Amino acid sequence: MVEALGNPLNLIIVALGVGFLLPLIERSSPALSRGLFNLTIIYQAVLPLLWLLWLVNGAAAQQIQTAGIAPPFSINLRLGLEEAFFVAGVNLASLLGAWYLGGLLRGRAAAMSVFLILSMGVDGMIMTRDLFNLFIFIEITAIATYGLLSLERNAATLTAGFKYIIATSLASTFFLLGVMLFYYLTGTLNIDGMREQIAQVQGPLGMVAMSLLVAGVVIELKPYPANGWGLDVYESAPTGIAAMVSVGVSAGALFALYKILPLIEPFLPALVVVAGTTFLASNIIGLKQNKVRRLLGYSSIAQVSLLALAMVLLTQLHREDAMPLVIGGLFLNHLLAKAGLFWLSGALQRNAVEDWRGLRANPLLLAILGLLLAALAGLPPFPGFWAKWELVMQLSAGGMVSWVALILVGSLLEAVYLFRWFGRAMSPGVQLTPAPAVAQLLPIVLAVLGLLAAGHYAADSLGLDTLWVLLPAYAGIALVSIDGLPTRPKGLITLAIVAYYAYRVVPVLEGLTGLFGLMLLGGGLLMTAAGLYRGDTRRGYYALLTMLLLSFGGLLQADTSLEFFLAWEFLTVSSYLLLCMGRDAAPYTLAYLIFSLAAAFLLLAGFGLAYAETQSIALADLANVKDGAAAVLGLLLLGFLTKAGALGVHVWLPGAYAEADDDFSAMLAAVLGKAAVFGLFLSVISLGLKGGGSDVVMYLLSWIGLLTAFFGALMAIFQEDLKKMLAYSSMGQVGYMVAALATGSHLGWVAAGYLAVNHLLFKGLLFLVAAGIILRVGQREMYKMGGLIHNMPVSFFGMLIAIIALSGVPPLTGFGGKWLMLNALLEKGWYWQTGLAFFASAVAFLYLFRMIHTVFLGQRKRIHKDLRDAPLALLIPQLLLVFVILALSVQPNWLVNPIAAIMASHLPQTLVMHGSLMQSGLGYWDGFLVINVVGAVFMVPLLMLLVLSRFMRVQRVKQFNIVFAAERPESPETTHYAYDFYSFYDRALGFLVLPRATAFWNGVAEWSHSMGTGLRIFYTGNGQTYALYILLYVVTLYFAVGGPS
Amino acid sequence: MDTQKYALGPLLNEGLSAEDRDLFSDARPVPYEPYPVAVVEKFVNWVRANSLWLLAFGTGCGAVELNPLMTARFDAYRMGVQMRPTPRQSSVFIIGGYASVKTLKRIIRSYEQMQGPKFVVCLGICPINGGMYWDSYNTVNKFDEYLPVDLYITGCMPRPEVLMAGVLELKKKIMEGRADGANRYVENFDWYKANQKRVIKDWNMPDYNW
Amino acid sequence: MAKRLLIVLALFLLAMMFWEVAANYTERTALTPIATHYVAQGPDEVGAPNLVTAVVVTYRGLDTLGEVTVLFLSAVAVGLLLTMGGLDQKAEPPTPASEIVETAVQYLFPIVLLFGAYIFVNGHLSPGGGFQGGAVIASATLLLFLALPRSKLRHALLIITESLSGFGYVLVGVLGLVLAGGFLDNRVLPLGDYGRLFSAGAIPVIYTFIGLKVGAELSAVLERFKGEAS
């Protein structure tokens, strides 16, 4: 009995039997029919899952014959691992879909049986090994879909349905013709039989046969531009049905393609082009889309064509062994995420993207949406991430670089429109609809859980220490579950977790990673602690923060590029979401994400190229790349530079740094930016010293670095917004590090390390001071402040120390960085760059003075009379940073010696230390002596003034007691010189900082959008035109591949 | 000198609106005493006399006579005289002729912003008795009712040569330690202030412009 | 106009493809190995003289089950589509047919039904089968509707027939799985004497189910289109 229940044929038998009976039972007992339906659909889902389990555990693939007669004389089916996987996936989706559709199906036995048979049809498409039988199942699926489409009866659905019928029936007609020609040529209908007889499929008939067969299947996959009909259905069908079409039917068609691949060898290149074009075109057109369902349609088509592309390319490369992960991962990802999103859009009854505003009021829904979108965009820990990774590695190894590029560009575009949607959901707005019923949400939640589980499994299959590498995600999830706690305890919990983690991790790290471990985790902890000043509700903030901080650990501990990339993506995701929490961050988050993802994809491409050459993903083996060293280095550097905000790709930076929560800005600028620097270090250490092309790359890098430094500083001086100024300043500071790294000398790398540590200290300090100011003043526009030194003396002191350290004026730490860097540049012989560095560091004075003056000095506004200093929670970390800066100023060797030792393990040491005296090839610097001399020298005039004050009555006066050309000042606002502070500089050099990069990227965006407009011109909405496209597609395929003999 | 005498508590600054009072100091000016060592005081007086920084504020028609003073013909620089654009750094205030009520207000403000020791020199007849403006509704007649004057240079208008003579006279006075107008102003502060307020109707300044 | 040109071009190119096929097509002179198996072994394995039936019902039984499913689905789909507000109900009432026609139909109707039954019952012996028989039965319904536009079918009966015969078909298939070689094996019943009505195992049974089901479904479809279905 048990055995009978486990028969895979039951998938067909039970569905059909029940399907036929349902209308009858409905007449006598609706409840019974409903129960039977539920039972069946559960059975349908459980059975393949069990089989999947058995097959994974070593059971043999099932060959199922019918009619008691052996194939090829009868029809046979197969349930191997891949079939079981697809069937299980589809049936799971239909189970959840049925659950979701509950209301629509209730009381409609006919609809229920159609639904059952639809998923049965897809199962059949997947399992059958007979070509004509495949046709039958295609038709079953098609007609079942036609039937279900009619559940929602309005003009749009009906006309879309009709177009769908025309298209699919034409496709199946061609398919049938192809099948018959194949039969004529090979004398069999059995696919395995045909493979044996494939030699017969040649000549003019063979060519026609193949092209018809391919066309039939490919059109089912909705290739661009012959896919308008599919999109119309996605847009207008009931969401549950659209989900089934997107997920189930496409899965069947995809598997059909998989089955016939061996039969159509000559068409593989054409298929690649078709799939690639469709993937790219759909994603470009998706950019223009503002209706969610059609958007999901474009995404569906793109994902399915990506699957097809991967499948065909891997077949071409004969890397079938990679298919389970790539195809399986991508498929599951698409299946659950896409279905989930369709359901969500249905459950919320919102179609226009604009209508999703205000969803952030409901964190659960927002979380679901975010997770599903993240999955769809291929972010970890979801299966799509692993699949894409593996795909890129395999393709790179196979030399298919251009396809890698296409896939990455397409994925990026997809992320753009998906996260634009998320951005809308994060924007403030009115909650339009009441929250949907739990019953409708549960399947979606289950889909999310399924995705997470699948991601975990996929990571397992790559042989990773899954729990450990996915720790950030799990920790995040765990903390979400205690999100109900008050804010500060959550912060303390985060601190405790991360501190323990750091305690475990940091001591293990050595060398460079140790240094960055201290910076990232230590700095992270400090900024987290500073964040405790906020007691307001911050939903999900600490969960994401934990994720962010733990991924620093992942980044540092990564031994392979996979682990590194994983941690990197975790960083991207968590920082993006944290950024989204900023009150007015919505307009800037998308740019942040796009550039972050672009950076990640550049890294991915770089790692792929490296893998292609070394066949290893170990980070240590990066150094073994020889021929492609320059290319790999270039890609990696581009990626990291994008994330670091180098000139040209900096456009995301000011908005992101400025609009994030104030404490998170500090984290972003001071700590997270160092992750990019760490990446730069890694790539330069591994690949920067290879000579040849690498030297060119490094030379370019030095210019990029210094131009970034210069323009960062120059743009900073024109900012009115405190945090924007700091943001540009950060950009400029990172530029110095980049330039120092580019020298490729011991001195330069010491300089880079030193600058990085310093930047962490003073930029963290500045952002924390800014947080305190903004908290008290409630403003970011600096000219609306002024004279706050009297209210916030400690904050002033912090900023003073920070700006002296930043400016590079001795005796504080900043000078060490400048000295090391300039020495390194001069030693390298990069004189022009050195000149630019001087200029940039001089320009930095301008914004530094402007910042401290407009905020703390000058005239205090009347409304700020009673402001208090920042809360202690903010001041303590500030004072700590001040202390560290001062300590390192007194003894720069405490910092330089370890860094020099670390770098000496990579390069011959050129920085020589004699006690506190440092010597480069050109100059020398004794930091300890300098600060002592300066200290002593400072005492002389101080004492003098104190003495003089004894003979001079010094009257402390107030802010309006100034010489004002014999008049009295009327108001602090008009007396405070702050707005457009450097207007003369603007007149002199303002032409340099016209927003060219922004204009360029806007142009790119606009260009992509108009490409979208251009590409979607094919979608006329007319069914007949679509039919014509299909016809043209068929003949084009034929003539493109072979044509008449 | 008895400091108690001047510790009469903060100024009331009644001319200011309540919110402006926070923005201006309400401290009372205090007179300074000579250095305890007489030699030092004498030396410092000599230094003061030889470094006369004029406030570049032409308050009336006489200002036109100040400019030739610095040119090649008269070259007051050689006597240690130079113009300073800010009252904070000046030590000599030359009232250039008649003082209209409107200007008087600015003169007072500028004078109070100068750091002591500071000296006032009146130029021409008008600050003495009003001169040709003696019955004008908007010109003060006896300037020393409003600010302490250390030296008068009479004439209408006095030529630069006379001005230079006046400078020499002022030097002499300073060296002798008799140019104590600043302390007189502080010691009789309430009387001066009352006089000032009597003529200046729109008193929207603090009582003492630090 | 451009579109028209494009259509002509597309069809021309398609015609070129077809021309390739037609020009290079050679008529077969011998059966394929599989067909040879069917012809040589079919009568023994399946016991049906009509080899097409043997192929349809047994060798490619799964296709046929699928085919039945397709028909079922289309009936359901038509039902779903036309349940509410089918054809315009406000159309002019059809002119009644003449008495001769009405009378003739009353006589012809059962005969046509019977003929249909004959066709599906004999499907394994002579040309014909479940689908053909079912179609004939449906044609009887069509005749009825044409002659007597106001006539109604008994809906319950249709559904019961449809469901039970479909289920019966699946059941026979499962019996094949349990009792004989595999799903849809017709040898659950003895093959019997070659060429007899009660032979070829379960084929006549299956064809009966199919015939009933197809007849019922097509009738139902016709009724839906007629537009007066409840």
Place this chain on the structure above:
Amino acid sequence: MIELPLSTITLGTGFGLLLIGLWGMLVRKNIIRMVIGFSLIDTGIHMIMVSLGYIRGGTAPIIDAAVDRATALTAVVDPVPSALVLTAIVIGLGITAVMLAYAVQIHTHKKTLSIDDCTDSKW
């Protein structure tokens, strides 16, 4: 004059029907006519299918009095395409029925049968 084989003629006819049907589907604006076009395509396909299974000089694959089992191997046509056609016909019928039902509903909702007016969703 070369004598055309029988099946070539039916094959050609089938292709012809297919092309005519396609013309109908692509050019005719009326949905009903498009459905008719589809039926023609279907019929064409069926003819092609049968033609491809034809064996020169073969007869119907029914082994009874007319064809004895001994000679059957050379006397009958391939039964498989016939069987497949049977299936294909039914499927075509099913699709046609659904198309017509859609046509009915579209007419009900839009009061038109012109395919050019069915552009409710576009991009």
Place this chain on the structure above:
Amino acid sequence: MQDWPVRIGYFLINLTIVGLYGMLLSGIVARTLAKVQGRIGIPVYQPFIDLLKNLGKRTAVSHGAMFYLGPVFRLAGGIGTLAFVPVLYGSEMFSNFNSAGDLLLAMYFMFFGQLGMAIGAGESGHPFSAIGVARGLGQMTAYEVPFALAIIAIVVQYGSLSINDIVAAQQGGILNWTLFTNPLAVIAAMIAFLGMTGYSPFDVTMAPNEIPIGPPTEYHSSYLAMMTMNRAVFAGAKLILFMDLFFGGATNLVELVIKTWAIYMVAVVVGAAFPRFRVDQSIRFFLRYPTLIGIAAIGYTQAVLLP
């Protein structure tokens, strides 16, 4: 190396010499200018009198702690700069604390006083102070470019950042001076020097007629006296630096006086002859020809001097 007290003592001697010399220099300059204008001019000791006068002021106001400390920073910056520059070549007594760092240290420490002063002036709340500082800093970024390029050129030329090494390389004859070996660099640096001294046409910071008188507008009394002292010390330090880098340094005080006086007179003469630039004009001026000359200097050094 001597003991600390000795070094400090030497430094104090240096400081006094340079300070007095700086004060005297400003008197000389004023007197020279007066002669140009056909006047008798001040006595050369007038700056000392003015300084003492300001020290002898008896009242002062303070706008806050930073205002109070501003002149301290300023003077410390001047003294510190001097501390990091060797006054006479080859003399231990006059080498100051040059061992603490090289040319870069001196260059960057110059900003110390300016920054502190700017913050102090900012606290005064006077808009003219802020405007003056903004202008000063803006112009500073501009003249810093030709100056830096010139410095780079001579660092390339002499292969060292150490001031002592650079001076050493120029010993042995007038033709070894940078002035003659690398004239382009010297031209660039001297134009930058004009900006640094703040005489016209680059006196945008003080600009007595429009923003009287820029950053120190609120400073007076002893504050002003300390700033005057700084002007002397700082100018001295800068002149010595320029002399060391471009004019062969000095081995004795007479040489020092002659050379620095000559360098200073360049600025004075130019200042006497030109009217003031607008700020943006000044910035653009420095970034045009002087910068080009500086670039050419590096190119010349690399192409002609190094091989």
